[in-house]
Amino acid sequence: MNRFFDIPSDLQHDWLGLIVVHLREALLPVLGGLLLALPLAQLCVRLRWLYPPVLWVTTVLYAIPSLAFFVVLIDYTGQTELTVMIPLTVYSLVVLVPAIVDGVRSVPQETLAAATAMGFGPVRRYVQVQLPIAVPAILAGLRVATVSSISLVSVGMLIGNQGALGNLLHDAQIYNRPELAWNSVITSAALAVLADGALVVVRVLLTPWMPGAKRGAKSRTAGARPESAAVPALEDAAR
Amino acid sequence: MRGLDSPRNGPKLGWSRVGGISQTRRVFGVLIRIDSVTKRYPDGTVAVDRLSLDIPDRSITVLVGPSGCGKTTTLRMINRMVEPSEGTILIDGVDSRQQSVNTLRRGMGYVIQNAGLFQHRTVVDNIATVPRMLGWSKDKARARARELMERVGLDASFAKRYPYQLSGGQQQRVGVARALAADPPVLLMDEPFSAVDPVVRKGLQDELLRLQAELGKTIVFVTHDIDEAVKLGTMVAVLRTGGRLAQFAPPAELLSDPADAFVEDFLGADRGIRRLSFFSSGGLDLLTAPVVAVDATAEQIACRAASDVPYLLVTGLDGRPLGWSEPGALTAGRVDVGQLLPYGRPFVAGKDSLRAALDCAVLSPTGWAVAVDAEGRAAGVVSQTAIGEAIRGAHAHASAHAASVDPKAATR
Numbered sequence: 001m002n003r004f005f006d007i008p009s010d011l012q013h014d015w016l017g018l019i020v021v022h023l024r025e026a027l028l029p030v031l032g033g034l035l036l037a038l039p040l041a042q043l044c045v046r047l048r049w050l051y052p053p054v055l056w057v058t059t060v061l062y063a064i065p066s067l068a069f070f071v072v073l074i075d076y077t078g079q080t081e082l083t084v085m086i087p088l089t090v091y092s093l094v095v096l097v098p099a100i101v102d103g104v105r106s107v108p109q110e111t112l113a114a115a116t117a118m119g120f121g122p123v124r125r126y127v128q129v130q131l132p133i134a135v136p137a138i139l140a141g142l143r144v145a146t147v148s149s150i151s152l153v154s155v156g157m158l159i160g161n162q163g164a165l166g167n168l169l170h171d172a173q174i175y176n177r178p179e180l181a182w183n184s185v186i187t188s189a190a191l192a193v194l195a196d197g198a199l200v201v202v203r204v205l206l207t208p209w210m211p212g213a214k215r216g217a218k219s220r221t222a223g224a225r226p227e228s229a230a231v232p233a234l235e236d237a238a239r
Numbered sequence: 240m241r242g243l244d245s246p247r248n249g250p251k252l253g254w255s256r257v258g259g260i261s262q263t264r265r266v267f268g269v270l271i272r273i274d275s276v277t278k279r280y281p282d283g284t285v286a287v288d289r290l291s292l293d294i295p296d297r298s299i300t301v302l303v304g305p306s307g308c309g310k311t312t313t314l315r316m317i318n319r320m321v322e323p324s325e326g327t328i329l330i331d332g333v334d335s336r337q338q339s340v341n342t343l344r345r346g347m348g349y350v351i352q353n354a355g356l357f358q359h360r361t362v363v364d365n366i367a368t369v370p371r372m373l374g375w376s377k378d379k380a381r382a383r384a385r386e387l388m389e390r391v392g393l394d395a396s397f398a399k400r401y402p403y404q405l406s407g408g409q410q411q412r413v414g415v416a417r418a419l420a421a422d423p424p425v426l427l428m429d430e431p432f433s434a435v436d437p438v439v440r441k442g443l444q445d446e447l448l449r450l451q452a453e454l455g456k457t458i459v460f461v462t463h464d465i466d467e468a469v470k471l472g473t474m475v476a477v478l479r480t481g482g483r484l485a486q487f488a489p490p491a492e493l494l495s496d497p498a499d500a501f502v503e504d505f506l507g508a509d510r511g512i513r514r515l516s517f518f519s520s521g522g523l524d525l526l527t528a529p530v531v532a533v534d535a536t537a538e539q540i541a542c543r544a545a546s547d548v549p550y551l552l553v554t555g556l557d558g559r560p561l562g563w564s565e566p567g568a569l570t571a572g573r574v575d576v577g578q579l580l581p582y583g584r585p586f587v588a589g590k591d592s593l594r595a596a597l598d599c600a601v602l603s604p605t606g607w608a609v610a611v612d613a614e615g616r617a618a619g620v621v622s623q624t625a626i627g628e629a630i631r632g633a634h635a636h637a638s639a640h641a642a643s644v645d646p647k648a649a650t651r
């Protein structure tokens with residue numbers, strides 16, 4: 001058990017240190033993705049024709065392996081955390097943009113008409129009516145993006161130990177210590193589960209207005225996604 | 240009713256009538272003038288075709304017509320959610336395009352079907368929306384919201400609830416309260432009560448009439464239910480498909496003189512009966528001779544029976560009707576209340592309309608209607624024949640004094 005948490009010194013962090021780095025590398029891209037996705041989604045809602053091409057671009061970007069991103073980025077940002085976080089930010093858009101657009105579009109016509117009739121301008125209406133009502137959908141998207149980002153960080157090990165917990169996989173190989181690989185996998189999975197749980201709590205706190213019965217029904221679709229997404233996301237870590 | 244009383248907080252309305260100021264105005268001036276307005280949607284649909292309407296001040300104007308005839312479009316052109324393709328809309332004499340849309344809209348309450356409440360806000364915060372937008376403090380806006388909840392008949396305990404925790408009728412009340420929050424002179428209502436059951440709808444309609452009597456708003460009300468139109472409207476505009484005006488008249492006139500076959504059709508087969516709603520039952524000759532108290536003596540019963548009425552109405556000691564009986568079946572001192580024929584639903588003499596009186600007579604097993612006073616004591620009885628005569632008399636009177644008919648004389 002001791003050897004389980006005995007992290008080789010070449011990683012320059014103890015176990016907790018690796019967790020902190022891992023969370024930073026995983027969560028900052030999701031936050032950045034959210035900040036990018038909000039105005040982008042608003043544009044897509046306003047200009048209907050823009051949505052299909054935006055969706056297409058985000059999907060194509062998602063299809064580019066992170067290794068390819070690293071090859072291009074390394075000339076500009078070097079072997080740094082930033083090089084890992086940029087592709088992760090881009091990947092998060094593929095989930096976040098549709099989540100926000102669909103959430104905002106799900107606001108009932110009557111609610112929008114009422115807001116307009118009360119003299120809400122477009123910006124006020126987006127911020128005060130559409131976004132709050134889209135919160136459940138946005139948080140469902142954030143859960144998927146967060147879980148997949150946490151597992152994707154590990155590929156950073158490919159560019160000189162920038163993969164946080166993922167670096168343990170590499171060390172497990174070179175030092176022939178399989179328990180380090182177990183540590184990496186179990187710890188990232190635990191982080192993913194905890195982060196997901198935290199987002200569920202945030203959703204509940206932000207949406208006291210959601211009917212209890214409906215909440216159960218809605219989260220069946222939203223809740224099923226992160227769990228099933230977690231599996232391919234972990235497989236994605238090999239990208 | 241104090242609304243936008245603080246000059247700092249008040250919106251700059253294009254017309255200077257807010258809250259109490261309008262009290263001094265002449266009743267039934269023209270507030271909104273729709274002047275040969277046409278709306279052509281980009282796909283070529285003509286939703287409204289050269290419509291002209293003068294919407295009177297401080298009264299309820301109802302737009303009614305079949306589905307797709309342009310009612311919603313017309314309503315939304317008033318607050319410029321839809322811009323007219325041709326023609327102008329004047330509000331208190333000023334072109335509605337001369338002020339910013341948001342200012343215009345904040346001076347007009349808007350109520351829609353299913354209320355369109357903000358599901359993420361509590362009841363108070365929903366109602367406080369426009370005052371908050373006008374810069375009122377949170378406390379002042381919430382105090383105003385609570386005042387309005389009381390006014391529209393919502394219990395204060397609902398204040399902190401979310402819309403999903405309310406029934407449809409309660410949501411609709413919140414919708415009305417929200418539209419009234421900043422005390423706008425104009426209220427636009429688009430089928431506000433069509434999604435609730437008939438009993439709740441009747442309650443909401445009565446409430447609206449009461450509110451209107453208290454607040455004196457200018458209400459434009461859209462419905463496709465002609466009964467609702469006749470009940471609520473001071474003036475009713477019947478639109479036909481294609482957005483053309485078929486008739487614009489007070490409801491009594493609509494029922495007595497439909498402009499054409501379309502309007503007549505739209506009013507339905509029983510417009511003659513419905514028209515009776517506008518005649519008061521006050522003129523009926525009530526007979527008191529056939530009314531006997533439950534403790535009547537044998538002589539009293541014999542004396543009453545002598546009148547040429549086939550039945551006697553037995554009343555309790557408090558004067559309330561108990562039921563009908565044939566004179567021969569009554570034994571003084573031993574009246575069996577259980578044996579009496581039911582007297583149906585009585586009408587309130589003078590307050591209810593001839594329609595209610597006729598309804599009572601038709602439903603009564605004896606063919607006679609029972610009239611009661613405001614306290615529910617029997618005021619007399621009246622036969623179908625007598626009601627029929629009163630109806631003929633009222634019709635003759637109405638056509639002779641067509642101009643001076645007060646459309647709201649009788650309670651409907």
Ligand SMILES: Nc1ncnc2c1ncn2[C@@H]1O[C@H](COP(=O)(O)OP(=O)(O)OP(=O)(O)O)[C@@H](O)[C@H]1O
Nearest residue numbers: 280282284286305306307308309310311312313463
């Ligand atoms: N945005 C739009 N674009 C094109 N046509 C429209 C649009 N909105 C409404 N219409 C058409 O205009 C006509 C009038 O529509 P409107 O909504 O005013 O009818 P309505 O009288 O309110 O009907 P309902 O009683 O069903 O609510 C209809 O034929 C409708 O199809």
Ligand SMILES: [Mg+2]
Nearest residue numbers: 310311312429
């Ligand atoms: Mg409509």
